Amino acid sequence: MSAGLQHYLDVAQRFQAEQAETAPLWLRALREEGLAQLSRQGFPTPRHEDWKYTDVAPIVSRGFAPVGAGRSVDLKARVEQLALPGPRLVFVDGRHSPELSSLEGLYEGVTVKSLRVAVREDAEALEAVLGRRARAEAHPFTALNAALLEEGAFVQVRPGAVAPSPVQLFFLASGAGAAPVLASPRIVVVAGENSEAALVELYAGVEGGASFTNAVTEVVLGDNARLHHYKLQAEPDAAFHLASLHARLSRDSSLTSHAFALGGALARNEVYSVFAGEGGECVLNGLYVGHGTQHLDNRTDLDHAVPRCTSRELYKGVLDDRARGTFHGRVLVRQDAQRTDASQTNRNLLLSEEALVDTRPQLEILADDVKCAHGAAVGRLDEQALFYLRARGIPRAEAERLLTYAFASEVVGAVKLEPLRARVEQLLAGRLPGGARREVGA
Amino acid sequence: MLLSVRNLHARIGDKEILKGINLELKPGEVHAIMGPNGSGKSTLSQVLAGRETYKVTQGEVLFEGKDLLALTPEQRAVAGVFLAFQYPVEIPGVGNLHFLRTALNAQRRSRGLEELDAMDFLSLAKERMKLVQMDQGFLNRSVNEGFSGGEKKRNEVFQMAVLQPRLAILDETDSGLDIDALRIVAGGVNALRSKERGMLVITHYQRLLDYIVPDKVHVMAGGRIVMSGGKELALELEKKGYAWVEKLGPAAGREART
Numbered sequence: 001m002s003a004g005l006q007h008y009l010d011v012a013q014r015f016q017a018e019q020a021e022t023a024p025l026w027l028r029a030l031r032e033e034g035l036a037q038l039s040r041q042g043f044p045t046p047r048h049e050d051w052k053y054t055d056v057a058p059i060v061s062r063g064f065a066p067v068g069a070g071r072s073v074d075l076k077a078r079v080e081q082l083a084l085p086g087p088r089l090v091f092v093d094g095r096h097s098p099e100l101s102s103l104e105g106l107y108e109g110v111t112v113k114s115l116r117v118a119v120r121e122d123a124e125a126l127e128a129v130l131g132r133r134a135r136a137e138a139h140p141f142t143a144l145n146a147a148l149l150e151e152g153a154f155v156q157v158r159p160g161a162v163a164p165s166p167v168q169l170f171f172l173a174s175g176a177g178a179a180p181v182l183a184s185p186r187i188v189v190v191a192g193e194n195s196e197a198a199l200v201e202l203y204a205g206v207e208g209g210a211s212f213t214n215a216v217t218e219v220v221l222g223d224n225a226r227l228h229h230y231k232l233q234a235e236p237d238a239a240f241h242l243a244s245l246h247a248r249l250s251r252d253s254s255l256t257s258h259a260f261a262l263g264g265a266l267a268r269n270e271v272y273s274v275f276a277g278e279g280g281e282c283v284l285n286g287l288y289v290g291h292g293t294q295h296l297d298n299r300t301d302l303d304h305a306v307p308r309c310t311s312r313e314l315y316k317g318v319l320d321d322r323a324r325g326t327f328h329g330r331v332l333v334r335q336d337a338q339r340t341d342a343s344q345t346n347r348n349l350l351l352s353e354e355a356l357v358d359t360r361p362q363l364e365i366l367a368d369d370v371k372c373a374h375g376a377a378v379g380r381l382d383e384q385a386l387f388y389l390r391a392r393g394i395p396r397a398e399a400e401r402l403l404t405y406a407f408a409s410e411v412v413g414a415v416k417l418e419p420l421r422a423r424v425e426q427l428l429a430g431r432l433p434g435g436a437r438r439e440v441g442a
Numbered sequence: 443m444l445l446s447v448r449n450l451h452a453r454i455g456d457k458e459i460l461k462g463i464n465l466e467l468k469p470g471e472v473h474a475i476m477g478p479n480g481s482g483k484s485t486l487s488q489v490l491a492g493r494e495t496y497k498v499t500q501g502e503v504l505f506e507g508k509d510l511l512a513l514t515p516e517q518r519a520v521a522g523v524f525l526a527f528q529y530p531v532e533i534p535g536v537g538n539l540h541f542l543r544t545a546l547n548a549q550r551r552s553r554g555l556e557e558l559d560a561m562d563f564l565s566l567a568k569e570r571m572k573l574v575q576m577d578q579g580f581l582n583r584s585v586n587e588g589f590s591g592g593e594k595k596r597n598e599v600f601q602m603a604v605l606q607p608r609l610a611i612l613d614e615t616d617s618g619l620d621i622d623a624l625r626i627v628a629g630g631v632n633a634l635r636s637k638e639r640g641m642l643v644i645t646h647y648q649r650l651l652d653y654i655v656p657d658k659v660h661v662m663a664g665g666r667i668v669m670s671g672g673k674e675l676a677l678e679l680e681k682k683g684y685a686w687v688e689k690l691g692p693a694a695g696r697e698a699r700t
């Protein structure tokens with residue numbers, strides 16, 4: 001066994017021993033299963049097909065560990081500056097901070113609780129979902145998350161509730177302290193029948209100590225429920241970030257996921273969506289923008305398990321310098337899933353000779369009465385467009401920026417939440433060539 | 443002299459396209475350039491605008507006495523060179539209004555002038571659009587995206603009206619225009635004629651020159667200017683066709699067909 005794996009097993013074992021007294025039985029079982037699975041699977045190496053392009057050795061070899069409770073860092077100004085307006089739960093280095101959180105303005109049909117509180121107060125509802133979508137046996141980092149399960153959020157939307165404003169979960173890496181910090185948030189969302197709600201996951205950080213975020217989100221949508229899920233990962237360029245979203249869509253429900261991956265030395269975002277009832281609709285939008293030596297990995301897995309569902313997927317990547325991106329998107333249309341309508345597009349823009357991208361759309365169609373389209377492209381800035389802009393007096397660097405921004409705008413423009421869109425635009429402006437690259441989280 | 447082109451040679455890859463162009467344009471003058479397909483008219487206009495895919499191998503170009511070829515495309519634009527493209531480029535995702543304001547402000551900045559804010563620019567744009575009777579709806583669309591052929595050409599002349607260049611090169615701005623649009627766009631171009639501004643108008647059709655009456659007409663063939671004359675030359679060409687040029691300049695004519 002590698003020393004790296006041993007470290008994480010030790011950390012999890014110690015954590016579980018400390019918590020053994022207070023945790024309810026079901027939670028203990030979940031954690032223990034996580035630990036057992038991690039021990040059994042170990043961490044992936046590039047020899048694993050799923051991790052061929054993403055080497056997690058820099059994470060595994062570094063001794064990331066959760067921070068102790070009760071550490072306080074004064075981040076009020078920071079949070080006010082970075083958080084979007086509206087009700088929010090704030091987590092600093094993975095720990096829920098009640099002082100920085102505020103649920104003022106929360107719509108009455110929506111309940112938001114820190115996971116620790118929910119374990120006490122809503123055990124039954126939580127237990128019914130937690131760990132059911134995101135299975136520890138399927139993924140070593142889901143197993144690690146389960147083994148250290150403590151912090152996170154439980155969001156419930158009452159049947160029929162239509163919440164106009166989003167709930168925000170804000171994860172901030174403080175950069176304080178010398179030890180490498182591991183945050184393992186688990187987010188559980190249960191949207192009742194005929195409800196509509198929006199959730200924002202915002203990840204940011206302060207430049208400083210090393211951080212590793214290992215997040216898992218589980219979403220269950222009732223019949224005819226709609227959820228708009230936004231994830232903005234804008235951590236410092238040195239951060240490590242692995243995350244997965246697991247969604248189950250019941251009859252006529254709809255999930256719209258917008259995933260922005262801007263920060264991180266190594267960041268991987270996975271989305272798994274399963275249609276479990278007919279008439280469902282799933283929209284997956286993604287944008288990854290890397291420079292320097294960033295490595296941004298995107299996985300999506302859409303399971304058309306039942307007939308008459310629609311999926312629309314658009315992921316775009318912009319890679320500069322020696323950055324590397326990957327997109328692996330699987331769409332599975334099972335034999336019974338007649339009248340499926342699925343489209344998947346991945347487009348990449350390479351801004352330098354050394355930037356690389358690996359794109360692998362994977363359509364598996366087992367039904368015959370379906371409408372499926374897919375496309376993947378890797379290109380550079382259009383030389384003719386560049387000349388057209390320059391011939392009008394726009395300097396080369398500015399012209400490149402304009403075209404790059406235009407490329408990304410298709411995904412950014414799909415964000416209906418105005419403050420979030422403005423934030424993404426601002427962040428993007430700071431990260432495109434010629435921009436102020438040092439910007440962090442703002 | 444506004445523009446002096448002397449013995450200009452340019453190639454793409456191994457293929458020489460411009461084979462010794464000579465041209466002198468004074469401020470206030472309008473010169474028409476005609477010539478068969480593939481004779482190098484667009485190449486000349488792109489070389490003047492600074493397209494890097496063409497390599498200049500010989501000759502020089504002076505713009506207001508300064509070496510134009512030493513400048514980048516954007517520097518040429520700032521100096522006052524404007525090319526209305528034969529095939530305007532579609533740029534999805536970049537708004538027409540934003541694009542043009544960025545262009546004007548980039549030019550103004552380089553000239554040490556104050557930039558225009560969004561409000562001032564909008565009123566300027568609206569005023570200049572009238573010149574080519576363009577609908578304001580085009581401001582909110584992406585640059586040339588989904589524009590019809592004629593709409594693209596109008597958009598080029600609209601940009602020229604906003605940027606107010608010293609030298610305008612109009613590469614087949616008339617092709618793709620219906621008869622009414624031709625009259626309107628030509629009217630717009632005429633309104634931009636002034637004694638400081640020079641224009642090179644590339645066209646295949648004498649009809650445009652009924653509206654935009656040139657001071658001189660040049661005929662290009664095989665990468666050279668093989669004949670120059672007054673505005674009557676265009677009429678004569680229309681009647682006699684390019685075979686006539688071939689007869690007068692056999693060497694040039696032959697090259698024009700290769």
Ligand SMILES: Nc1ncnc2c1ncn2[C@@H]1O[C@H](COP(=O)(O)OP(=O)(O)OP(=O)(O)O)[C@@H](O)[C@H]1O
Pocket residue numbers: 454457459477478479480481482483484485486495528
């Ligand atoms: N990028 C290129 N690669 C190869 N050949 C080129 C390229 N650009 C131009 N040429 C060639 O150079 C010659 C001149 O082309 P150019 O576009 O300048 O002609 P033109 O006079 O503008 O013709 P038209 O009247 O059809 O617009 C043509 O034979 C053309 O095929």
Ligand SMILES: [Mg+2]
Pocket residue numbers: 483484485528613614
């Ligand atoms: Mg041409």
